[in-house]
Amino acid sequence: MTFALVVFGCNGADYYNLGIYQARQGNQEKAIEYFTKAIEVNPKDADAYYNRAYAQHLLGGKEKQTISDYSKSLELNPNDNEAHMNRGLIYMKMGNNEKAISDYKESIRINPNYSIVYGNLGNAYKLKLDNEKACENWKKSLELGNENVRPRIKMNCE
Template sequence: MRKLKNFIFLTIFTVLLSCNGTDNYNLGIYNARQGNQEKAIEYFTKAIEDNPEYSDAYYNRAYAQQLIGGKEKQIISDYNKSLELNPNDNEAHMNRGLVFMKMGENDKAISDYKKSIEIKSDYPIVYANLGNAYKLKGDNEKACENWKKSLELGNRNVELRLNLNCE
């Protein structure tokens, strides 16, 4: 019986001490899915501390903060690091573009959206966002062109924008 207790104690102790970046990352994902973005950010931060090359942890920390709002410079920094480690992440380009657009940096947003499209050309929401950025810049022709492409790819959410702004 004593051996069993020692085994159980050692097993629990080992599990607690062996929490690594992947475990913290998974706890971050769990909390994010539960809607607890603040706690998710804490776990993604721990995962990054455990493994500074964990691109998904940077991406998800940025996304969780983006859902909360605020701290745009930190969000951009996390997306930058995520893209440094994984430059072909179309979602990171798109989401960083959203932050740039929120900050009024529409040229940077357009650049990110174009890069996202270059990586994955059949993603309708990126075309919608690109259209929105062009509209904010006053380029109605390019806005309509991208909203039409978004609709062609199945995004019906752009129909009102097309009806109000395009021929």
């Protein structure tokens, strides 16, 4: 069975929805194309920037573009704790732990009950060889329900 989709006169929301569909299908390259078209139609679409960044994040290898898209998303929607956390992950991957820590702290300021970001903040402190702050954040992450940090606590904090 062959399926063809012909799109005439799409608006930004149409392209955005096609991008979401492609991303959910695991086709990140095609999703990026649609999010890019959505941004061309509506350059103030914070969600399109966020989702293009996330698709690039999943593919890897385009860290500067991913940072740029997360940053644009945050310029348009500064209280997006997920965008702060995800940009922090990219900064950490690039070895910029100070910027990662700053983003993680901002994510926590926006949503202080987000267990995963405390785990990531602990990881960034561990990379800076600050075991005390790493353990403090991993323990907070565990307290909020993130069981994934338990091995790190056991290995580094007890």
